[in-house]
Every structure is written in C-alpha cells, then in structure tokens.
Amino acid sequence: MKGNFNNQTVNSSIQGVALLDLKRQYAVIKDEITDALQRVCDSGAFVLGPEVKTLEKSIAQYCQVEYGIACASGSDAVLLALTAAEVGPGDEVIVPSFTFFATASAVSRLGAKPVFADIDPVSFNLSPADVSRKVTQRTKAVIPVHLFGQMAEMQLLNTIAQHHGLYVIEDAAQAVGSELEGRRAGSWGDMGAFSFYPTKNLGGAGDGGLVTARSEQLAKRLHLLHVHGMEPRYYHSIIGVNSRLDSFQAAILNVKMKYLEGWTMLRIQNAARYSDLFDDAGLTQTLTLPKTLPNRRHVWNQYTVRVPDGRRDDLRRCLAERKIGAEIYYPLGLHEQECFRHLGYRADSLPETYRACQEVLTLPIFPELTEAEQRMVVQGIKSYFDADTQRQFYPSALPAAA
Numbered sequence: 346m347k348g349n350f351n352n353q354t355v356n357s358s359i360q361g362v363a364l365l366d367l368k369r370q371y372a373v374i375k376d377e378i379t380d381a382l383q384r385v386c387d388s389g390a391f392v393l394g395p396e397v398k399t400l401e402k403s404i405a406q407y408c409q410v411e412y413g414i415a416c417a418s419g420s421d422a423v424l425l426a427l428t429a430a431e432v433g434p435g436d437e438v439i440v441p442s443f444t445f446f447a448t449a450s451a452v453s454r455l456g457a458k459p460v461f462a463d464i465d466p467v468s469f470n471l472s473p474a475d476v477s478r479k480v481t482q483r484t485k486a487v488i489p490v491h492l493f494g495q496m497a498e499m500q501l502l503n504t505i506a507q508h509h510g511l512y513v514i515e516d517a518a519q520a521v522g523s524e525l526e527g528r529r530a531g532s533w534g535d536m537g538a539f540s541f542y543p544t545k546n547l548g549g550a551g552d553g554g555l556v557t558a559r560s561e562q563l564a565k566r567l568h569l570l571h572v573h574g575m576e577p578r579y580y581h582s583i584i585g586v587n588s589r590l591d592s593f594q595a596a597i598l599n600v601k602m603k604y605l606e607g608w609t610m611l612r613i614q615n616a617a618r619y620s621d622l623f624d625d626a627g628l629t630q631t632l633t634l635p636k637t638l639p640n641r642r643h644v645w646n647q648y649t650v651r652v653p654d655g656r657r658d659d660l661r662r663c664l665a666e667r668k669i670g671a672e673i674y675y676p677l678g679l680h681e682q683e684c685f686r687h688l689g690y691r692a693d694s695l696p697e698t699y700r701a702c703q704e705v706l707t708l709p710i711f712p713e714l715t716e717a718e719q720r721m722v723v724q725g726i727k728s729y730f731d732a733d734t735q736r737q738f739y740p741s742a743l744p745a746a747a
C-alpha cells in the first residue's frame with residue numbers, strides 16, 4: 346500500500362512523460378469495458394462466440410476487405426497467413442530485417458528461409474528495388490511491414506509479386522487504419538496480419554490478433570487452420586493449430602472499435618504538433634523527423650526520429666534523467682540476430698537497416714498525450730543539444746566527462 350501511494354505521489358509531482366500511458370484511455374471507457382466483460386461472463390461463451398464474430402466483421406469492414414479471422418496474437422496471424430499460403434521447407438520468403446522479430450520467425454518456424462531485404466531510409470519500409478534483387482526460383486511470398494503505422498510501397502511490391510507469382514502478406518500489426526491511395530492496410534495483399542497487443546493502435550487487455558483475407562478460398566483455409574483444421578467437429582482435413590481469440594478480448598476490442606478513428610486522429614494531430622514544436626525549437630536540421638509519404642494516411646503507432654552522429658544513446662540517457670520515455674525500435678536488425686546467424690548476413694549486408702538501428706529514437710505519441718507533455722519532450726531534446734553545442738565549442742568550461 347505504502348509503495349503504491351509513494352508511486353502516485355512521485356508521478357504527479359515530478360514532471361515526466363511516459364512513452365505510453367494506457368491508463369488514460371482506460372479511464373474514459375472503464376464502464377463500457379466492465380459492462381462488456383460482464384456480458385461475456387453472463388453468456389458463458391468464452392472462446393470464439395458472438396463477440397468474436399462481431400469483431401471479425403467490423404474489422405474486415407474497417408480494413409475494406411472481405412474476410413477477417415481472429416486468432417491468438419499478431420505473431421500467430423503472420424504464421425497462419427504463411428501456413429494458408431502453404432509456405433514450407435524449401436521455400437524462401439522475403440521480409441525486412443528492420444522489423445519486429447515475429448515477421449521473420451514465422452517463416453523459420455514453417456521450415457522456410459527468411460530472406461532479408463533492406464529498407465527505404467525515409468519510410469523505414471521494405472525497399473521494392475531490393476526485394477526485386479532478392480527474388481529467386483524458391484521465393485514463395487513477400488511480407489511488407491507497414492512499420493510505425495505507415496504503409497509500404499504496395500503498388501510496386503504487388504507488381505513484383507504478380508510478376509513472379511508470389512503471395513503478398515501484409516504485416517499490418519502497427520498499421521490498423523493506415524491508408525495508401527485511400528485503400529486501407531490489410532486490403533492490398535492476399536492476406537494481412539493484425540495484432541491487438543496492448544501497445545498497438547487497437548490494443549486489447551492481453552494478446553490477440555486477426556488475419557484479413559481477400560479471397561474466400563484463403564478465408565476458409567484460415568478458418569480451418571486456427572481451430573486444428575477441424576470441420577465438422579473431430580474430423581480433420583488439414584493439420585491446424587489452436588489459435589483462437591477469447592471472447593473477453595473481442596468484447597473489449599468491440600468497445601474500442603468505436604473510438605479507434607478518434608484516437609487515430611489524435612495521433613495524427615500529435616505528430617503534426619511535434620513537427621511545429623521541433624521547427625520552433627530549431628531542431629529540424631539536427632534531428633530527422635519522420636515523414637509521411639504522398640497519398641498516405643500514417644496512423645502513428647510510433648513517432649520515430651533519427652539522431653545522427655552517434656548521439657542517439659547519449660540523448661536517450663539524458664531524456665531518461667528527465668523521466669521522458671523514449672525507446673529504440675529496433676536496436677539490432679534481424680539479419681544480425683544470433684538466431685539467424687546461420688543465414689550468413691554481415692552487418693553491412695543491409696546498410697540502411699544497419700544505419701537505422703544506430704539512429705532511431707521513438708518518442709511518446711499516444712492519443713492522450715498532452716501538448717504540455719509534447720513541449721517537455723521537445724524541450725528535453727533541445728537542452729541536450731544546447732549542452733552538446735556548448736561542450737563542442739567551450740570544452741574547458743565544463744567538467745571533464747566522467
């Protein structure tokens with residue numbers, strides 16, 4: 346009890362900014378969530394059930410795609426999509442290295458080989474030119490990731506895929522509601538993988554995921570695969586897994602769906618405000634701010650800047666001292682991870698991925714973030730660079746670095 350009390354006092358008296366504060370969102374919808382969970386308890390339908398059906402329908406509609414199949418996590422969504430595409434031993438799947446682990450691990454788990462392609466330095470998304478270079482006779486699929494909430498170059502990637510007969514599986518875990526030319530993430534590829542992990546734009550109270558599909562054939566396979574390939578009960582035509590969404594999660598997500606557009610608009614507004622504040626602070630030459638490419642709606646799951654000249658870690662330390670949350674997504678490319686060492690990449694095999702890993706820093710952007718907090722973030726960064734300039738020009742005026 347005492348510890349809790351102290352924490353609350355500290356949080357409200359010391360100025361700081363959280364990278365993500367889920368409690369603010371919950372405070373607004375608490376009663377609706379409680380009612381929804383109560384309804385599930387009363388219904389006794391805990392696995393799949395009507396709440397899940399409702400969610401599958403409304404997300405498919407939101408993503409402008411015909412089918413949605415809920416599952417246990419975003420990682421499972423990628424795995425199920427690859428399984429539905431019959432990816433297996435001997436196959437290669439082209440994926441970015443600058444992404445969350447699950448994009449590539451699903452490929453390995455099916456006995457296929459992840460082939461890492463480099464990114465475009467502006468959008469952090471898969472470079473279509475590098476994808477083109479990496480297609481072989483064995484390539485079966487490509488997984489563009491819409492990183493940080495901005496869509497990859499889907500027109501070019503779809504053209505490449507069509508030319509070589511590849512499946513396109515969008516990893517849209519960070520990009521629900523993101524658009525390219527007015528068409529939403531999850532509706533461009535053969536399938537799309539979504540995550541309801543709490544930090545995503547549509548986050549549940551635990552794990553959850555969903556696969557979108559454009560064809561009825563793939564949707565049917567996915568429906569089978571996530572319930573052991575069982576239809577009718579205890580008859581198995583294919584070997585599936587148990588990857589279902591709980592009704593509790595679906596009930597919570599059904600409540601949150603009503604707010605998703607509003608929250609997304611707030612994220613977009615916060616991103617625009619950062620642009621103005623960094624501009625006012627004279628920092629736009631020092632930092633590289635994230636950029637929304639033409640014909641896109643960026644949904645800002647993360648707001649990620651580049652900090653050049655090896656100063657990123659130092660800046661992050663300085664922000665931490667001021668209790669300003671900042672995170673590194675991602676510090677090491679997948680092509681350099683120990684578990685993928687056997688694939689034979691070197692650090693500089695993917696130069697843009699390597700450089701991004703050295704430079705990126707993600708700042709708070711969640712919908713409930715206040716203008717005052719954004720000013721504190723920008724001010725924190727400004728004081729670091731002001732002090733840094735001083736060190737550079739008047740090194741003797743400051744005590745030697747410890």
Ligand SMILES: *Cc1c(COP(=O)(O)O)cnc(C)c1O
Nearest residue numbers: 418419420445447518540541542
């Ligand atoms: C979060 C995430 C996943 C995995 O989702 P989980 O629900 O955590 O399993 C996959 N790919 C990307 C790009 C992600 O950000």
